[in-house]
Structures are given as structure tokens and as C-alpha cells.
Amino acid sequence: MTDLVCQSLYVSIAGKKVCSKLDLKLAPAQSWGMLGPNGIGKTTLLKCMAGLSEPDSGSVLLENQSISKLPRRTVARLLGMLQQHTVYIFDASVLETAMTGRHPHLGHWEREGALDKQKSLDAIRAVDLEGFESRSVTGLSGGESRRLAFASLIVQEPAILLLDEPTNHLDMKHQIRIMNQVGEQVANMQRSAMIALHDVNLAARYCSHILMLFGNGDWQAGPAEELLNRENLERLYQCPVESVLTSTGKRFLPGGQS
């Protein structure tokens, strides 16, 4: 089983502290929601966890080895990341693009086989893009591009999924669909996910753990039911928050006078 461990991690961007002395373990079957206001450094921290950028100090360990010392190919077989923005410049079909997720698993001269193709078709169906297989990616809408990028990530089959706002550009139906997919990956296949989100209620519904970034390097991490409460969210977003009890658990609304 693959763990991703942050060890006394200090990360900053443009002189602003994102987190200081962050200790955190992303274990199988856990899905973490990363919450924090705009511009607090969620993307920066995710990139650091993916080994795309170096922390100021501390380390990110993947299978007990520093991620920056592992070959990218090894990392790509264990860890995948959905980036915040999906823009396709060069023309390619939807199926070809989904199939790029197989890249780290294939040798230089190897071609995608029937199994790789089947996995890609399954992923395309899972994100509700069936019938789009031979369409060009340059003609997709924002939400469709997003779902395709997520399909590529499923095809990559990483044990650790880092997702940077997976639900942006998506309507309600597809938000639920994608989050359910993440949930299935985590629960059924013993994978783990770290998901940067702006929607507290999606986090409340789908995440087992929460990481809150307050700014100035302050953070808090732990089980979702402990951390998701009015006081923490008001501190986090600097605005009044109301909590309501629904049939599926506690949910949060912006509070105060209107």
C-alpha cells in the first residue's frame, strides 16, 4: 500500500507562507478535502506534494522515499494529479487523450493494447463522455475538457490522486458524478485522494479528513467530523457561517444579515 507523507513541510509562494511544519499522512482509503480561501496556496501545496516543485524545507515521501529523488516515471505510476485548468492546444481525439494516462505504464516502443483501450473507454463512460471518443479535444466545452482530464487520471491508475478543484466548470450532476468516482476509487480500490475544494458541503459529504489552510502558515488537519464546524469555517473564510442539519449530515451556509 502506498502512503504519501509530508514531513515538517514548509511551503511558501511569493514570500507568503502556505504552511509551516506540516505533518500529514495520506493513507489508503482516506479522502482528504483541502479547504482555504482564494489565493492561500492550495495549488502550490498540491504541486509540492506531486513533486512538481520543491518545498522550502521538509520533505514529501512517497513509499518512504523523497519524491524529488524518485524518477518521474516511477512517481507517475503511483501518483496522479488533476490540474486546476485544462486547456488542449494541439488537436487529438478524446480517446487518444484519455489513453495518454497509460503513458507511464508503457515502454518506449510499446503501443497501447486492447486492455489499455478498454480501460480508456471505461473511463470515458464513467465521466459521461460516451459517444465523444473520436471528437477533437479542441472542440470540447470547459466542463467536458475537465471530465476528460479526470478520465485520463483514472486511466493512469495512480494509488494517490491529487485533485485541484475537480468540480470547477461542472454542473451539479457532474460534480456529484466526479466526486462519486473519486469516492469509489478511494473506497473500492484502497486508493487515497487529496482534493482542493471551494465547496464546503462537497467536502462534508465526500471527505473523511480535512486539511484547513488559514494563511500565514497556520493549518489544521484531522477527521472531517471534528474539523467541520461553525467556528473553524468562520475563522477560515472570515465570514459568518450557519450550520444546518440535513438528512445526510451537517451542511454549511453563509450566515449573517442579508
Add this chain to the structure above:
Amino acid sequence: MAAWVVGSMLAMSGCLMQVLLRNPLADPYVLGVSGGAAFATLIGMVIGVAVNFLPWLAILGALVSILIVFGLARGTGPWSGTRLLLTGVVTASGWAALISLVLSLSPDNSLRGMLFWLMGDLSYAVLPLWSLAVLGGSFILTLGLARSLNVLAMGETTARLLGEPTRQMLWLVYLLASVLTATAVSIAGSIGFVGLIVPHLMRLLVGSDHRILIPAATLFGGLFLVLSDTLARTILSPQQLPVGVITALLGVPLFLLLLNRARLKGV
């Protein structure tokens, strides 16, 4: 034969440059390789070096240019396509200025030969054996990297997340494209349009998968230049036209036509 080899090399190099700079407008000359080669060759012509040695001067000039751009754009930060592009483009304009200087200072009787060379000229081209090795070697290497090229075309971060050591890969692509261009230029001068238009035409016809695109562009690049060369030799026979003029005259309308048809199909 020389035409086929040169055309293939330019088309392959064009494909590589477009991935490298993630810009569909990139061509083999955009980073100044041909400028260095042209300057060295023209100097050679001015001081009257034997014709057989001119290709070696071209190679030397191209290498100097590659090293300058490589050295200046390298830096220590992350890979920056923009920095490479800017360094290359500025170096290219530097060479262009030097070339104009040489042209304006050289005697009238050698101007004609120089202009032909600058426009690309296959009339005296001889095909050194090693250039075949360059073409064959690069072709095999590029095919082996073809799926990586597909991933690199999706952007550096995406490529890294899919397991490519992008920094090393992009420098390799740059060196490969430069060596191909330098070899082609040393044989036939700077023939324009092949490296820009052939990759585009093939993208429109066979799609963007480099495993198909690279062989298609290599074959068609060669074919296209052979055709242009034949026309250049026959249209005003016995007078010969510089082949670069023909490639442009053929390539531009062909390209616009295909682009227009592709748009009508709604691609």
C-alpha cells in the same frame, strides 16, 4: 536524392520544433540555426573558399549558433519555452543583420550566388554519406520518442505528471531538431516553408499522433522537395530557379486550400 533527404530532415525538424515551443507557427529556422549557417557560408564565399568546403562552414556556423542559444537560454530555473524562443529569435535577427552587412559589402559578381544560397538552392548540392546517417538515426530516435512527444505537446506540467523527465527530454528534442536543420542547411542552404508547411499539412491529414505524424511528414517532406526541385529545374529550363521560391509558391496555396477545407469540415 539530395532533395529527398533535405526535405525529410526539414519536415522532421519542423515537427520537433512545434512540440518544443508548443507553437504551431514554429519552423526549423525560428531559433537561428540557419542564420548562423548562412553567415558562415557567405563569409566563406566572400573570402573565396573552395565550393567543397562551404557545407563544412555551414555546419560550423550552425553549431556556433546552437551553442550560443543553448548556452544563453539554459539557465538554472525550470524549462522556459519562452526564454528559448526569445533567445533564438533575437539570435536569428542578429544573424540576419550580419548577413545583410555581408551582402551589402560584397562585390556584385558574387551576389547572385549568395542570394541563391540564401533562398535555398539544390543545383550544386552533393549528398554526403554521413547526412544519411543523421537522417536515419534521428528518425529512429524520434519514432522511439513519439509517444513522449504526444505527451510533451500537452504541456510541460502534464508531461511531468505522466512521467516524463521533461527538462532532459526538451533539451534532447532541441538538439535533435537543431542537428537536423544544420545538416539540411549545410547541403542546400535555407530552403523555406518545407519545415513549416509539411508538418501542418500532415497534421491536417493524419492527425497529431506523432507515431504517424513523424513518418508521414518525413516521407512527404522528401517528396515535396523532390517535386519542387524538379519544377525549379524545368519551368524556365535551361535557366534554373532557386528551389526555395518554388516551395513557397507551391506550399502557400496548397496549405491555404487544405486549411480552408478542414475548416469547412468543422474540424
